[in-house]
Amino acid sequence: MSGTRPSRRSDTRQRIQSVALDLFAEQGYEKTSLREIAERLDVTKAALYYHFKTKEDILSSIYADMTRPVDELIGWAREQPPTLETKLEVLRRYGASLGGAQPLFRFMQENQATLRELKIRHSLKERMMDLVGVMVPPDAPLPTRLRAVTAFMSLHAGVFGLDAVGGSADERMAASLEIAGELITAAHTATGAEPSSR
Amino acid sequence: MSGTRPSRRSDTRQRIQSVALDLFAEQGYEKTSLREIAERLDVTKAALYYHFKTKEDILSSIYADMTRPVDELIGWAREQPPTLETKLEVLRRYGASLGGAQPLFRFMQENQATLRELKIRHSLKERMMDLVGVMVPPDAPLPTRLRAVTAFMSLHAGVFGLDAVGGSADERMAASLEIAGELITAAHTATGAEPSSR
DNA sequence: GTCTATAAGTGGATAGAC
DNA sequence: GTCTATCCACTTATAGAC
Numbered sequence: 001m002s003g004t005r006p007s008r009r010s011d012t013r014q015r016i017q018s019v020a021l022d023l024f025a026e027q028g029y030e031k032t033s034l035r036e037i038a039e040r041l042d043v044t045k046a047a048l049y050y051h052f053k054t055k056e057d058i059l060s061s062i063y064a065d066m067t068r069p070v071d072e073l074i075g076w077a078r079e080q081p082p083t084l085e086t087k088l089e090v091l092r093r094y095g096a097s098l099g100g101a102q103p104l105f106r107f108m109q110e111n112q113a114t115l116r117e118l119k120i121r122h123s124l125k126e127r128m129m130d131l132v133g134v135m136v137p138p139d140a141p142l143p144t145r146l147r148a149v150t151a152f153m154s155l156h157a158g159v160f161g162l163d164a165v166g167g168s169a170d171e172r173m174a175a176s177l178e179i180a181g182e183l184i185t186a187a188h189t190a191t192g193a194e195p196s197s198r
Numbered sequence: 199m200s201g202t203r204p205s206r207r208s209d210t211r212q213r214i215q216s217v218a219l220d221l222f223a224e225q226g227y228e229k230t231s232l233r234e235i236a237e238r239l240d241v242t243k244a245a246l247y248y249h250f251k252t253k254e255d256i257l258s259s260i261y262a263d264m265t266r267p268v269d270e271l272i273g274w275a276r277e278q279p280p281t282l283e284t285k286l287e288v289l290r291r292y293g294a295s296l297g298g299a300q301p302l303f304r305f306m307q308e309n310q311a312t313l314r315e316l317k318i319r320h321s322l323k324e325r326m327m328d329l330v331g332v333m334v335p336p337d338a339p340l341p342t343r344l345r346a347v348t349a350f351m352s353l354h355a356g357v358f359g360l361d362a363v364g365g366s367a368d369e370r371m372a373a374s375l376e377i378a379g380e381l382i383t384a385a386h387t388a389t390g391a392e393p394s395s396r
Numbered sequence: 397g398t399c400t401a402t403a404a405g406t407g408g409a410t411a412g413a414c
Numbered sequence: 415g416t417c418t419a420t421c422c423a424c425t426t427a428t429a430g431a432c
Contacts, residue, residue: 012415028311030228033407045409047416055408112308113226129362142365143373149355149363150377154348164327165347167340175341179348179381186380210397231425245398247427 013051015041017062025107029059029114060120066101070127073097077134084188087135091155091180094131095173098159106160128152136187147187151180211249213239215260223305227257227312254316261318264299268325271295275332282386285333289353289378292329293371296357304358326350334385345385349378 019040023032034055038045052058073093080086098105108115108124115124128149135148158176165172217238221230232253236243250256271291278284296303306313306322313322326347333346356374363370 027315028228030226031312031315034409035407043415044417046411046418049409050415107311110310110314113305113312114229116308117225117229125362132363142363142369143376145363146352146356146360146370146373147377149360150348150352153351153355154344157347157351158344162344162347164323165330165340165343171340172344175344178341179345182384183377232427233425241397242399243426244400244428248397253426 012041012043012047016048016051016058017065020058021062021103021107024059024111025103029107029111056118056120059118062104063120066104067127069097069100070094074127074130074134077131082134084185087184087188088181090131090134091151091177091184094152095155095159095177095180098155099169099173102160105156109156109160135184136191140187140191144187144190147183147190151183151187154180154183210239210241210245214246214249214256215263218256219260219301219305222257222309223301227305227309254318257316258318260302264302265325267295267298268292272325272328272332275329280332282383285382285386286379288329288332289349289375289382292350293353293357293375293378296353297367297371300358303354307354307358333382334389338385338389342385342388345381345388349381349385352378352381 016037020032020037023037023040026032034045034048037058038048041047048058052061073090076093077086077090112124131152132145132148135151136144155176158172159169162172167175214235218230218235221235221238224230232243232246235256236246239245246256250259271288274291275284275288310322329350330343330346333349334342353371353374356370357367360370365373
């Protein structure tokens with residue numbers, strides 16, 4: 001190897017992403033100005049424009065970089081046999097992904113109105129439906145599909161937005177996984193995979 | 199009665215609220231300008247300022263006027279005996295409230311970041327916890343409390359944001375109530391009210 | 397009760413020097 | 415790769431006429 005790759009490209013780009021995400025998550029996208037981002041980095045607005053074409057471009061790049069794990073999870077899940085065990089594993093991995101990209105997911109959940117207007121795949125809904133597709137067949141009855149949706153919402157609830165309910169982050173995650181597991185189990189058996197004692 | 203009350207006060211105030219809510223829900227709070235609201239009503243910005251002190255004041259007034267039913271529901275629920283039947287009735291009534299003030303609740307769900315900064319009781323979380331307090335005792339274990347939270351989230355999911363899951367609004371509401379009912383039933387029996395066949 | 401006019405400021409974005 | 419300087423559209427909000 002002839003060195004550590006000539007293009008470390010300066011880490012400014014990543015520092016911008018990091019600071020921008022913090023501010024976006026804290027105050028919302030619209031209320032965060034480029035001036036504010038630049039100030040916190042001790043550079044000027046014009047410097048931002050060297051690295052990113054527009055404000056929206058900053059957000060898009062963060063989004064693309066951080067959602068890869070979830071996309072990989074969806075890809076992985078589609079290759080597995082649709083057993084209950086697979087589905088429970090998806091829940092566990094998804095929960096872990098949420099933890100890893102917490103500020104981004106929190107931002108996405110709290111700024112849906114903004115994201116709807118931007119050209120970013122607004123992901124919350126779309127990815128959710130991809131995941132639901134892994135959990136239950138597309139022709140499953142409505143309550144069954146909704147059960148799957150609710151399972152993922154329970155995970156989201158456990159990871160952010162529920163400090164009010166108390167407990168540590170780990171405890172909340174464990175509790176969420178328990179509830180999500182019950183919902184998916186109910187949905188799974190309802191699809192006729194293994195008729196339960198009903 | 200000496201007439202229909204002197205102060206109809208001009209319905210302009212209400213028309214402003216109505217148009218503003220539409221736009222807020224459609225585009226988000228920050229992206230909606232007073233000019234836009236005024237234009238759609240064929241009045242000028244200054245006219246808005248006659249009826250409301252600030253932009254935020256418009257939103258506050260909408261909020262106050264439309265969330266009364268939920269506050270009343272919480273009040274009602276607190277006077278009832280905490281039976282399972284009471285709790286299921288709370289779910290039904292809450293679902294109906296959501297339907298009645300759909301644009302507002304959708305707005306609140308999609309603009310959490312904005313609401314956090316405004317001086318409005320951001321209600322989504324606070325009201326949710328009030329309702330949870332009706333459903334399970336404050337000292338209930340974490341998974342039990344989280345089950346109650348998830349039940350309300352399921353109702354929200356059924357009312358808005360889930361066109362992707364298919365079905366009519368009525369069908370989604372019925373399915374949501376079913377799932378929410380299951381979660382609350384589990385939480386209820388878990389608190390020792392009536393040990394189930396477990 | 398609604399208007400015109402304008403204040404005072406912020407936003408995103410660009411040109412061009414260094 | 416980062417800066418200075420600037421543009422201009424647009425924002426909330428106010429003063430005061432009608």
